[in-house]
Amino acid sequence: MEEAFMQRTATCGSLRAADEGKTVVLNGWVHRDRNHGALHFINLRDRYGMTQVVVDDDASEELQKAAGELKLEYCIAVKGIVRRRPDDMINPDMATGEIEVKAERIDVLSKCDVLPFMIDEENNAREDLRLKYRYLDLRCSGMQKRIALRHEIVKAIREYFYKTDFLEIETPTLIRSTPEGARDFLVPSRIYPGKFFALPQSPQLYKQLLMVSGFDKYFQIARCYRDEDPRGDRQLEFTQLDIEMSYVKRDDVLSLMEDLFGDVFKKVLNVTLPAHFRRLSYHDAMNTYGSDKPDLRFGLEMHDAASFAAKSTFNAFTETLQNGGSVKYIVAPKTEGHDYTRKYLGELETAAKIYGAHGLAWMKAENGTISGGVSKFFAGMESEVLSATGAKDGDVILLVAHQDWKKCCTSLGAVRSRLGADLGLIKEGYEFCWIIDFPLFEYNEDEGHWEAAHHMFSMPQAEYLDTLESDPGSVKGDLYDLVLNGYELASGSIRIHDVELQKRIFRICNIPDEVSKERFGFLLDAFRFSPPPHGGIAPGIDRLCMIVANEQSIKEVIAFPKNTAALSPMDDSPSPVEEKQLDELHLIIKKPE
Numbered sequence: 001m002e003e004a005f006m007q008r009t010a011t012c013g014s015l016r017a018a019d020e021g022k023t024v025v026l027n028g029w030v031h032r033d034r035n036h037g038a039l040h041f042i043n044l045r046d047r048y049g050m051t052q053v054v055v056d057d058d059a060s061e062e063l064q065k066a067a068g069e070l071k072l073e074y075c076i077a078v079k080g081i082v083r084r085r086p087d088d089m090i091n092p093d094m095a096t097g098e099i100e101v102k103a104e105r106i107d108v109l110s111k112c113d114v115l116p117f118m119i120d121e122e123n124n125a126r127e128d129l130r131l132k133y134r135y136l137d138l139r140c141s142g143m144q145k146r147i148a149l150r151h152e153i154v155k156a157i158r159e160y161f162y163k164t165d166f167l168e169i170e171t172p173t174l175i176r177s178t179p180e181g182a183r184d185f186l187v188p189s190r191i192y193p194g195k196f197f198a199l200p201q202s203p204q205l206y207k208q209l210l211m212v213s214g215f216d217k218y219f220q221i222a223r224c225y226r227d228e229d230p231r232g233d234r235q236l237e238f239t240q241l242d243i244e245m246s247y248v249k250r251d252d253v254l255s256l257m258e259d260l261f262g263d264v265f266k267k268v269l270n271v272t273l274p275a276h277f278r279r280l281s282y283h284d285a286m287n288t289y290g291s292d293k294p295d296l297r298f299g300l301e302m303h304d305a306a307s308f309a310a311k312s313t314f315n316a317f318t319e320t321l322q323n324g325g326s327v328k329y330i331v332a333p334k335t336e337g338h339d340y341t342r343k344y345l346g347e348l349e350t351a352a353k354i355y356g357a358h359g360l361a362w363m364k365a366e367n368g369t370i371s372g373g374v375s376k377f378f379a380g381m382e383s384e385v386l387s388a389t390g391a392k393d394g395d396v397i398l399l400v401a402h403q404d405w406k407k408c409c410t411s412l413g414a415v416r417s418r419l420g421a422d423l424g425l426i427k428e429g430y431e432f433c434w435i436i437d438f439p440l441f442e443y444n445e446d447e448g449h450w451e452a453a454h455h456m457f458s459m460p461q462a463e464y465l466d467t468l469e470s471d472p473g474s475v476k477g478d479l480y481d482l483v484l485n486g487y488e489l490a491s492g493s494i495r496i497h498d499v500e501l502q503k504r505i506f507r508i509c510n511i512p513d514e515v516s517k518e519r520f521g522f523l524l525d526a527f528r529f530s531p532p533p534h535g536g537i538a539p540g541i542d543r544l545c546m547i548v549a550n551e552q553s554i555k556e557v558i559a560f561p562k563n564t565a566a567l568s569p570m571d572d573s574p575s576p577v578e579e580k581q582l583d584e585l586h587l588i589i590k591k592p593e
């Protein structure tokens, strides 16, 4: 029987000088096609690389004709002989640059329609066009590299766990709806009219149940679904490395993660990470960097201005301090090629105001004294301000006052972030850190009750057990976040494994016993049967890959993401369904008004 098509014997990235003289078949796409009279140069591309195919000017008429009819992105098979390029034609930028393939036969395997964009290293088409033709966007070598990088990272993670006692266990994707935090995606049941499954926001409860079952070390690369409004760089579905362990304390989880990331970064990037990552309490991270996910690739620390601001004649400062508020400052360093113009200071102020600051005060260190901005309120204390802040000529002291410590920190933190980027202070590399000792509860102003800062299954620190109800705001939890280069990479906690304590937390979060029994009955039931102490964590795979790929959006490391409006322009989902499908599901659509 005749072969359907000429199948490749080598890839477009594999041939070297040592292959000279071999007859090979290549399959791939026409990346570039240049004609010099009867001489054709075809760059043939596949996922492994690019090879130059040459149709010599003395080639047969048939071959000349075949070459002449090629167009960009045609999928072809080429049979030919590997030959060395003349010395002056060697291309050191191409892995296959020492050779070319002298074509003897070219078959078109399939033709290509008019392309919506060029298939290049990076695709500069607008995002919706890229996503509409995602399969073509994925042909671009930038996307090819990132998808392969993601594979390497996930492979390294799995290899790490396979060397240990961890078991990889799948948990269901059709589960009971237990809304907490984000909104659940619901799946109507056809068999049970009026009932629904939910897609998991994370395998949280199932991994805790696995601990009750005795699988004391569990991991899974899990898909998670959250029906949130599109905002920032979020996706409706994402992937996390889900981990849970029994009989552990916080530091056991932290050490495991340090070891895992050390291993993965060495394997994938040949980067040696420190054996232990820096630890900052939530309070110190906020107080010093104005963020609970600080970018530690640069310093620019924030400080308390109370010692000198209290003595100024600036009411905004003195009154804030008298009423127990905070005044903090940052010293923006003199930087070559960068002027602290009023316009620029105005931009920094705008950044601060987004986080609640009423304004951004400033003064310049100049000629051994301070001038401009609020300096006039420090008359007679110029040298005290300079020595307290350490500001040198050309530096600018930036200050925020706010009654609310957190707002003071986050708004000056936003200024810090802007400065870090604008002044080019961000060093290359990877700065991991742990944020620990988070508050267990946050007050939901809109709904007027306390809620879990992470999730409701996290253990309060022992010293707060007696004051949970009387002073929820001061309770610290056994929670931890792993931060990398200013991104929250993972969150986790030591969990509650006591029914009564779990119910107390539910009640504080405005979930009375009847409701918690209804929603979380299966967990509370399981906790009646000797649950072991346990804890875990879940690093986000999309974000990890994004940071390692040096990209700004997780879409760049997801093969088929949704767009910023949470739609897929490629398959046009979400889409209406047929009446028959709705009938089967016992659903009637309420038309939006």
Ligand code: ASP
Binding pocket: 201, 202, 203, 204, 243, 491, 492, 493, 536, 537, 538
């Ligand atoms: N399930 C949590 C989350 O998705 C992570 C954890 O606590 O392990 O954020």
